[in-house]
Amino acid sequence: MVKLYEGGAYLVNGTELIPEEETSKVTALTGKTANKEEAKKGTISYSILEAHNTSGNMEHLKLRFDSMTSHDITFVGIIQTARASGLKEFPIPYVMTNCHNSLCAVGGTINEDDHVFGLSAAKKYGGIFVPPHIAVIHQYMREMMAGCGRMILGSDSHTRYGALGTMAIGEGGGELVKQLLRDTYDVTYPGVVAIYLTGKPSPAVGPHDVALAIIGKVFKSGYVKNKIMEFVGPGVASMDTDYRNGVDVMTTETTCLSSIWRTDEDTKDYLTIHGRGQDYKELNPAEIAYYDGVVTVDLSTIKPMIALPFHPSNTYEIDELNNNLEDILRTVEKEAEQIVGKSNASLSLTDKITDGKLMVQQGVIAGCAGGNYTNVMMAAHILNGKNCGNDIFNLSVYPSSQPVYMDLVKKGAVTELMAAGATIRTAFCGPCFGAGDTPANNTLSIRHTTRNFPNREGSKPGNGQISCVALMDARSIAATAANGGCLTSAEEYMDDYEVPAYEFDSSSYDRRVYQGYGNPQEESDLINGPNIKDWPAMSSLTENIMLQVCSKIMDPVTTTDELIPSGETSSYRSNPLGLAEFTLSRRDPEYVARSKKVNELEQIRKSGACPLKASEDLDRAFHALRIHLNQPELNASETEIGSVIYAVKPGDGSAREQAASCQRVLGGLANIAREYATKRYRSNVMNWGMIPFLLDEEPDFEVGDFIYVAGVRTALDGEMKYIPAYVIKNTEGNPIRKINLHIAEMTPEEREIVKSGCLINYNRNKIKH
Known part of the structure; x- marks a missing residue:
């Protein structure tokens, strides 16, 4: 059972949970009076944050990280941004892995050009470069960089190494640029929620x-949103560290800020095996620790699970699903109808029920979640002597690193899997985001990967093609494969098998990873392929702005995959304008053309010409506004013109900054939202010079309407609680209605970044002064 506390609680001696209102029990157990503010300092999280905070104020943190990491979809843009801002050398270890575009399957020379650029940057600035196929980003960091009490920042949302005592955060590239320029990661002290574990998982549960x-319990309520999940309790010891890593990496899907676990002898053994025993130290809560919330998890009650399309929180026990197949699958089909909209694509799942059983068409075990040693070993054991069959069902397995692969070979697991009919691949993240093993149209794939968002597996509903993914553990995927693709819980195949101890061999890392930290070669040149482009120039924010609504999305949540698709766009991640052509392509294909048209008007304005002569719609809007405000002198030539997106709750999912930067290079000036799904997306919006407006009321405007905001720079210097704006309807007579926008708390630096027009401008301005 997974249960949520309604309020906060004290944890005493790491074992006794006491609700906040029962403080007398704390005194009875410890002989000490419970002091909430002091007890907040007793969490593991507090001690790590305090050690990395440079502000001297624990309410407003300015954090410096011990190391950073990026992969080949993000590191080019980050380095280009930092270089434009004055980068001379990497001040902390910066690991660049090549695990997202490593297939080099599309785009001609584009992907490998990015890899060559990455190696040249590692040489020039003193970085660590992990070549393609050697390791996925998070497995390398676990094996070689994470350590107890450390903090790591990564430009991938699944940057999570809490099970190794490392507080890791996934953010957009702008936040990594700040660290490269010796600036800080600024955040209000987050809430800390205890994930209190008891019991022990059954052998069938991974x-x-x-x-x-x-995730199924906490996501929809936002219980841990932008908070730190701190894993404590006796149940931690029931799982080895490799298992804990597999749980920990998925905390991203709760929308928490980060995670941390208590450490023990198994953590020490893991680090020792990897040659880093000196990086271990015991991390435990203090005698009295206060948590802002508590999630209790009895591990012994958890059964094999499945997360149906189209979100990791859409969870069921596999047995529950199998007992109610038609009813549950119809709900997914209805959601698919909303996703495909007016396209001619369609998804059916109930037609995959045969003799009361659900037949799936593909299985994948991959990446930072699925490709871990123990997961693959368990899958191999289940499939030993079995047969995946020669029908449509197929199984692919991607070990998470070359050292893991090597030991799987030594242990015979690779032979067992291949003999059963599975195919074995190299370390690659593609199945997680639609760049590998894209399923056939109207098929269901079961995957031990991180996400199953709409179209993330590579579907293109606009082209009439849609498939979908359900998330499952490697154990149940192997059981399903052994059953010829019939959805099966691992409980039907488990015995008392114990995974043999992992033997780490670093030879592939020793021979292939470039270790340049602390040895920058300033005279070395960056090698730029033809697709690697600099960021276009962006202007600073004017006092008054005119926004045209270029997309309005009323879905409950808008993911970063919808804002800028993954998969086929990966080849263009080093080309800002080329990538921008894909913005909202799966959700609102007309957005790019609309935004470009608005940006053309802004370019006319900046040239010194009058934009009103180029657009009758804009001319009418200004005319109506002058009359409504009784400001005949209102000057369009002094008013910045840009596009705006409205979404109810944008930004769930990936940390990639391109979800915001693509809007910006097309002329975007703002987002308007009811709330932002994650801190990292909102940070991306601000780092790219866009204003993160909030609107509490229903949006009474449509695509094509204008929104005028006067005195916005002045507002950014104030409390930002009330920012009047005027909606000018792009209809006959141009009726005008006043709305009240506001902006949530921003740091002084974030305000200046937005006013500067983007992080690059902000840093250049600092150098000038």
């Missing part, structure tokens, strides 16, 4: 099952 059970 880390994905535990993670999905937690």
Whole structure:
């Protein structure tokens, strides 16, 4: 059972949970009076944040990280941004892995050009470069960089190494640029929620099952949103560290800020095996620790789980699903109808029920969640002597690193999997985001990967093609494969098998990873392929702005995959304008053309010409506004013109900054939202010079309407609680209605970044002064 506390609680001696209102029990157990503010300092999280905070104020943190990491979809843009801002050398270890575009399957020379650029940057600035196929980003960081009490920042949303005592955060590239320029990661002290574990998982239950059970309980309520999940309690010891890693990486799907676990001898053994025993130290809560919330998890009650399309929180026990197949699958089909909209694509799942059983068409075990040693070993054991069959169902397995692959070969697991009919691949993240093993149209794939958002597996509904993914643990995927693709819980195949101890061999890293930290070669040149482009120039914010609504999305949540698709766009991640052509392509294909048209008007304005002569719609809007405000002198030539997107709750999912930067290079000036799904997306919006407006009321405007905001720079210097704006309807007579926008708390630096027009401008301005 997974249960949520309604309020906060004290944890005493790491074992006794006491609700906040029962403080007398704390005194009875410890002989000390419970002091909430002091007890907040007793969490593991507090001690790590305090050690990395440079502000001297724990309410407003300015954090410096011990190391950073990026992959080949993000590191080019980050380095280009930092270089434009004055980068001379990497001040902390910066690991660049090549695990997202490593297939080099599309785009001609584009992807490999990015890899060559990355190696040249590692040489020039003193970085660590992990070549393609050697390791996925998070497995390398676990094996070689994470350590107890450390903090790591990564430009991938699944940057999570809490099970190794490292507080890791996934953010957009702008936040990594700040660290490269010796600036700080600024955040208000977050809430800390205890994930109190008891019991022990059954042999059929893997880390994905535990993670999905937690996600299913906390996501929809936002219980841990932008908070730190701190894993404590006796149940931690029931899982080895490799298993804990598999649970921990999925905390991203709760929308928490980060995670941390208590450490023990198994953590020490993991680090020692990897040659880094000196990086261990015991991390435990203090005698009295206060948590802002508590999630209790009895591991012994968790059963094999499945997260149905189209979100990791859409969870069911596999047995529950199998007992109610038609009813549950119809709900997914209805959601698919909303996703495909007016396209001619359609998804059917109930037609995959045969003799009361659900037949799936593909299985994948991959990446930072699925490709871990123990997961693959368990899958191999289940499939030993079995047969995946020669029908449509197929199984692919991607070990998470070359050292893991090597030991799987030594242990015979690779032979067992291949003999059963599975195919074995190299370390690659593609199945997680639609760049590998894209399923056939109207098929269902079961995957031990991180996400199953709409179209993330590579579907293109606009082209009439849609498939979908359900998340499952490697154990149940192997059981399904052994059953010829019939959805099966691992409980039907489990015995008392114990995974043999992992033997780490670093030879592939020793021979292939470029270790340049601390040895920058300033005279070395960056090698730029033809697709690697600099960021276009962006202007600073004017006092008054005119926004035209270029997309309005009323879905409950808008993911970063919808804002800028993954998969086929990966080849253009080093080309800002080329990538921008894909913005909202799966959700609102007309957005790019609309935004470009608005940007053309802004370019006319900046040239010194009058934009009103180029647009009758804009001319009418200004005319109506002058009359309404009784300001005949209102000057369009002094008013910045840009596009705006409205979404109810944008930004769930990936940390990639391109979800915001693509809007910006097309002329975007703002987002308007009811709330932002994650801190990282809102940070991306601000780092790219866009204003993160909030609107509490229903949006009474449509695509094509204008929104005028006067005195916005002045507002950014104030409390930002009340920012009047005027909606000018793009209809006959141009009726005008006043609305009240506001902006949530921003740091002084974030305000200046937005006023500067983007992080690059902000840093250049600092250098000038």
